[in-house]
Amino acid sequence: MKQEVEPSSTGSTPELYITEGQSEEVNTQHEVRQLETASKKKETLHDTPIKCHDIFKALPDQQRDIRVVLTNGVAGVGKTFSVLKFTLDWAEGSENQDVSLVVLLSFRELNLIKDERFSLLRLLHVFHPTLQKVTAEKLAVCKLLLIFDGLDESRLSLDFNNKEVVSDVTQESSVSVLLTSLIKGNLLPSALIWITSRPAAANQIPPSRVDRVTEVRGFTDAQKEEYFRRRVSDEDLSSRIISHIKTSRSLHIMCLIPVFCWITATVLDHMLTTDQRGELPKTLTDLYSHFLLVQTKRKKKKYNKKRPQKLTEADREVLLKLGRLAFEQLEKGNIMFYQEDLEQCGLDVTEASVYSGVCTEIFKRESVIFQKTVYCFVHLSVQEFLAAVYLLHCYTNKKTEVLEDFLRNGQFSSLDVILNKVMQKSLQSENGHLDLFVRFLHGLSLESNQRLLGGLLGQTDNSPEIIQRAINNLKEMNSVSPDRSINIFHCLMEMNDDSVHQEIPRVPEVREQIREGTL
Incomplete structure (x- = not known):
């Protein structure tokens, strides 16, 4: 990622809080909804600010040791930055000098060996060649901190009920079993474990196995x-x-x-x-x-600054392939992709066009271990936006097979019908993973945004009557939970429907947010 998008570019670190009260109930709302909640949060007895270098230190009123820490935070909020800050302070000798060795392992790298067998000792040697001289005997006596970054990117199957147990650092097993054995304390019970994750993926770790839950809330x-x-x-x-x-x-x-x-x-x-x-x-x-x-x-050396420049055919081709990747992987809940994922969408990883200027700030290429490469969008919201672009493009270009596979049933006679069916599907999602996607889809139905994107979406039937029908459909959806109803009102705002603020909503939580100015 470019330096300018790093949290450090402000000279400040994102806010980190101990949220002990959340260890029993993992938050599975969509991340934008969580941001809205975080923006209103006040410090309480259960929300204690903490410096990242103190993350394994017990509070004054705590008697137990802190061995396993889980840090939650939405995509891009600064979890990895907190981990790197901790590691840098330790390496420079300014903090946590009682720790003998800090080892950082990312799930995006561990995914590449998910089907292979490793001992913990060999895994450390392979991922960190500078540790070749570290022996099993040294690991047993040193104070080790293992950081597993990005649980939400994991394609491992973590089964804490698996009877297979690893208790020796030289014993070979699957990477999944090694990780669960470490967390449960069967393997290196004295080692400190720090796991970072987006909230919706954190439920892969049983709360009983976590000693401290923290949350990165981003910028003040x-x-x-x-x-x-x-x-x-x-x-x-x-x-x-x-x-x-x-x-x-x-x-x-x-x-x-x-x-x-x-x-x-x-x-x-x-x-x-x-x-x-x-x-x-x-x-x-x-x-x-x-x-x-x-x-x-x-990406163009010369362009007319006074007028938005039209997308070229080459731009459209690359963006639509990226949109297909975004859409298909969003359905699966994936935010990290590998070569085979790109190839399925017609993206040839050997072609320079994939990494041209149209992609450099949208789609990232990261080299990892074993000379393999992992890819991702610069932020989850960019993936959700391009996924919405792709689905609307499929509708306007009559690619009905995509709509049929996604929506499973029904006729796709007009734009308001499509919007209504996608909204119904999003409301059925347990973790709201389609919430921002459906907001973008409603916003893209407006002629102003379609004109801005210059032919990327195709010609849509967005007459005033159809747009009004789509707005009316949203207003009639009142038989859903208050938490999910809020996204309906966000969709209305994406369609520039000001009546959402003029009318008194029937949903108490929405009414409260409007009164507080958070909607």
């Missing part, structure tokens, strides 16, 4: 402003960007995430420094549509 309001003032050197320009973000609650909430601050700054800086007419984006769909355009422009 002060850190958001600090980011934009450092990112945009012109003081007047940065002030205008900050003022605009405060006028849109959706943008302000999302800016808890450092990566989203970068996306927002990229778009608004470009729009305010070029002679572009019209309002600045206030909805997420509008912002991401502009972001896509800005990135395609950056």
Whole structure:
């Protein structure tokens, strides 16, 4: 990831809290909903701020040792940064010098050997060749910290009821069994274990196996402003960007995430420094549509700054292939992809076009161990946006097989029918993994966003009557849980329906959010 999108670019680290009260109930809401909750949270007895270097230290009123720590946080909020900060402080000798050895292992790398057998000692030697001289005897007596980063990226099958137990560092087994044996304390019971994860994936670890649950909540309001003032050197320009973000609650909430601050700054800086007419984006769909355009422009050495440049046919081809990848993997719940995933979508990993300027700030290529490569979108929301672009493209281009496979039943006679069926499907998701996707889909139904994307979506039947029917369908969906109803109101805002604020909603939680100004 580019340096400018790292949390460190503000000089501050994202907020880290001990949330002991959540260890028994893993949060499976969609991540944007969790950001909205986090934006309102006050410090309570169960939400204690903590420095990352103190993460294994017991609180004054705690008697038990802290051996296994689970750190939750939405995509891009700064979990990996906290891990790297801890490791760097230890390596420089400023913190946690009682720890003899810190070993960082990412699940995206462990996925590559999920079907092979390793001993823990050999695994450490392979992933960290500098540890070749570390013997089994040394591991048994040293104070070891093993960090497993990105549980949400794992393709391992963690079975804590598996009777197979590994208790010796030289004993070979599957990577899954090695990991569960470490967490349960059968293997190296004195070793400290730190696992990071997006919240919806954290339930793979039984709460009884975790001694401390922490949460990375992202930037405070002060850190958001600090980011934009450092990112945009012109003081007047940065002030205008900050003022605009405060006028849109959706943008302000999302800016808890450092990566989203970068996306927002990229778009608004470009729009305010070029002679572009019209309002600045206030909805997420509008912002991401502009972001896509800005990135395609950056790959061209010359372009007319006074007018949004049309996407070329080559741009459209690459973006639609990425959209297909985003859509198919979102359905499966995957955010990390491998060569075979790309090839299934027609993306030839040997072609330079895949990594051209249209992709460099959208789609990341990361070299990992064994000369294999892992890929991901720069942020989960970018994947969800491109997935929505792809599905709408399939509708306008009459690729009915994609719609039939996704929606399973029914006729696809008009756009409002499609939107209604996708919303119904999203409401059936247990963890809300389609919530932001369906928000983008409703926003993309507007002619203004389709015009902005210049032919990427195709010609849609978005007459005022059809758009009004889609809005009415959303308003009639009132027989769902309060928690899920909130996304319906977000979809209405993506469609620029101001009546959501004029009417008094029948859902108490939504009414409360409107009163508090968080919706």
